[in-house]
Amino acid sequence: MSRLSVNFAGIEFKNPVIPASGTFGYGKEYERFYPLSKLGGISVKGTTEQLRTGNLPPRIAETPSGMLNSVGLQNPGIDHFIAEDLPYLKTKDTVIIANMAGSTAEGYREVAEKLDKTDVDMIEVNISCPNVKAGGAAFGVSCEGAAEITRIVRAATSKPIMIKLSPNVTNIADIAKAVEAEGADAVSLINTLLGMRIDIRTRRPVLHNNMGGLSGPAIFPVAVRMVYQVANAVRIPVCGMGGISTWQDAVEMMMAGASTIQVGAAIFADPYAPVKIAEGMEQYCIDNGINNISEITGTVQPW
Amino acid sequence: MDKYTQGLYPVVSKKTLAKEIYDYTIYCPEIAAEAQCGQFVNIKADGFMLRRPISICGIDKEKGTLRIVFEVRGEGTKALARINEGEMIDIIAPLGGRGFELLGNDKKAVIIGGGIGNPPMVPIAEHYGENAVVISGFRNASAVILQEDFAKTGAEVILCTDDGTAGRKGFVTDALAEVLEKDKPDIIYACGPNVMLRRIVEQADKYGIRCQVSLEERMGCGVGACLVCACRTIRDGKEYYSHVCKDGPVFESKEVIF
Numbered sequence: 001m002s003r004l005s006v007n008f009a010g011i012e013f014k015n016p017v018i019p020a021s022g023t024f025g026y027g028k029e030y031e032r033f034y035p036l037s038k039l040g041g042i043s044v045k046g047t048t049e050q051l052r053t054g055n056l057p058p059r060i061a062e063t064p065s066g067m068l069n070s071v072g073l074q075n076p077g078i079d080h081f082i083a084e085d086l087p088y089l090k091t092k093d094t095v096i097i098a099n100m101a102g103s104t105a106e107g108y109r110e111v112a113e114k115l116d117k118t119d120v121d122m123i124e125v126n127i128s129c130p131n132v133k134a135g136g137a138a139f140g141v142s143c144e145g146a147a148e149i150t151r152i153v154r155a156a157t158s159k160p161i162m163i164k165l166s167p168n169v170t171n172i173a174d175i176a177k178a179v180e181a182e183g184a185d186a187v188s189l190i191n192t193l194l195g196m197r198i199d200i201r202t203r204r205p206v207l208h209n210n211m212g213g214l215s216g217p218a219i220f221p222v223a224v225r226m227v228y229q230v231a232n233a234v235r236i237p238v239c240g241m242g243g244i245s246t247w248q249d250a251v252e253m254m255m256a257g258a259s260t261i262q263v264g265a266a267i268f269a270d271p272y273a274p275v276k277i278a279e280g281m282e283q284y285c286i287d288n289g290i291n292n293i294s295e296i297t298g299t300v301q302p303w
Numbered sequence: 304m305d306k307y308t309q310g311l312y313p314v315v316s317k318k319t320l321a322k323e324i325y326d327y328t329i330y331c332p333e334i335a336a337e338a339q340c341g342q343f344v345n346i347k348a349d350g351f352m353l354r355r356p357i358s359i360c361g362i363d364k365e366k367g368t369l370r371i372v373f374e375v376r377g378e379g380t381k382a383l384a385r386i387n388e389g390e391m392i393d394i395i396a397p398l399g400g401r402g403f404e405l406l407g408n409d410k411k412a413v414i415i416g417g418g419i420g421n422p423p424m425v426p427i428a429e430h431y432g433e434n435a436v437v438i439s440g441f442r443n444a445s446a447v448i449l450q451e452d453f454a455k456t457g458a459e460v461i462l463c464t465d466d467g468t469a470g471r472k473g474f475v476t477d478a479l480a481e482v483l484e485k486d487k488p489d490i491i492y493a494c495g496p497n498v499m500l501r502r503i504v505e506q507a508d509k510y511g512i513r514c515q516v517s518l519e520e521r522m523g524c525g526v527g528a529c530l531v532c533a534c535r536t537i538r539d540g541k542e543y544y545s546h547v548c549k550d551g552p553v554f555e556s557k558e559v560i561f
Binding site for chain 1: 305306307308351352353354379395411421490520521522523524525526527528529531532533542543544549
């Protein structure tokens with residue numbers, strides 16, 4: 001699949017398709033469907049300093065063309081990830097992106113320092129989880145907060161770092177510029193949009209956390225717009241995500257300015273979605289005489 | 304490592320068991336060969352993003368079929384109910400890291416189903432046959448399903464309805480109390496609303512009888528990756544969110560915090 005190979009922030013990906021953090025666990029479940037080597041990379045479940053038990057259920061609600069979730073970063077903690085999950089993942093012939101968050105700025109430093117000593121390929125820094133009170137989105141919604149976390153993680157590791165941006169902001173391009181200035185190697189966007197549903201019989205929010213993150217095809221146009229804005233504001237590469245479920249969506253996202261793409265909620269409907277998207281993109285290249293998929297990045301011609 | 308199978312399989316039989324309750328037999332030999340009692344299938348509903356997890360009501364390894372019985376609860380299950388005999392259904396199965404543990408069929412079991420919690424209990428009744436007592440509860444006569452299936456197994460069947468329009472009037476827990484006073488089974492199995500499960504577990508604990516419960520929670524992926532279907536359990540003496548799809552859907556009652 002050389003037509004699909006991309007160099008992203010200095011890392012070689014065999015294709016630009018990456019299952020998004022939180023939708024793919026640590027890969028083991030999906031290896032029961034297909035070899036993980038078919039994927040460009042895997043952004044693993046977000047990992048924090050310590051074990052987190054996550055939010056009270058219900059944690060999911062279906063919405064028109066999408067879903068809300070409020071998992072709350074349930075994970076076994078960074079030490080467990082490094083000891084138990086990473087060695088297994090590293091044998092799978094795909095790029096391993098460690099998605100991480102901290103409950104404090106110091107927590108981000110601690111996790112980044114630990115990841116720096118591993119053979120993980122890249123670090124995705126989540127400053128945009130809408131489902132945890134401490135940390136996460138608290139940093140991602142201001143230029144100062146986003147810059148602070150980037151500075152801390154940059155100082156803690158020489159590995160490529162990609163900052164995952166929140167769409168729940170006034171101007172996402174400003175945040176992207178702030179993290180670029182602090183040495184981020186790439187940005188990924190968008191995380192979920194903050195949403196809410198209420199059960200009208202009980203007058204209770206459907207999610208126990210009251211609010212949660214909206215994902216799925218419903219948010220795709222918002223994601224395309226934000227990727228377009230960010231790609232035109234920064235020089236570092238952009239990993240685009242938010243509602244991608246077909247190869248056509250992936251091509252569109254790349255035309256908006258993405259160099260790689262992540263697939264999330266679509267995997268719940270079809271576990272094979274990332275594989276089918278990569279196959280569809282390759283056929284698209286063949287049909288259109290494109291030698292390498294990177295040629296389409298940012299090629300939208302605005303009116 | 305066991306493989307998960309996702310694919311399109313034909314519905315070879317569709318029946319209506321009661322108002323808004325449907326009974327599908329699906330021809331899927333490779334899935335039927337692997338499936339175990341208490342596991343579930345995750346079904347794509349046309350026009351909906353999230354699949355619908357439905358428990359397995361019958362496994363016929365020789366014919367290569369699975370049977371599922373589900374109730375229309377919302378728009379998604381309504382879409383599932385539009386699939387007709389001869390049409391294809393998109394399923395991922397068999398899912399569930401842990402189904403019901405069946406003891407030797409010379410052991411005695413009490414099997415309790417509440418409402419749409421009855422379907423997964425049929426294969427258990429088939430296993431224990433005459434050594435089982437099935438307590439099957441419903442809101443009213445129009446909701447009663449699967450009584451012939453239970454009767455065919457040779458088990459003693461006690462039908463209860465909340466309003467007494469079929470079988471005896473009262474809850475399954477009333478019937479259970481009477482059964483346990485007379486005789487103590489080796490194990491109790493239960494599936495139904497959480498309130499019902501909690502009261503059953505209280506009785507099982509009172510007599511020190513092992514009890515397995517099948518839980519339900521809203522799911523995302525169905526395979527253990529997305530972590531949304533959390534349920535409160537005790538693990539290594541500490542409270543822990545297990546996941547219904549992968550750690551269950553069947554749990555030992557002692558593990559569950561109701």
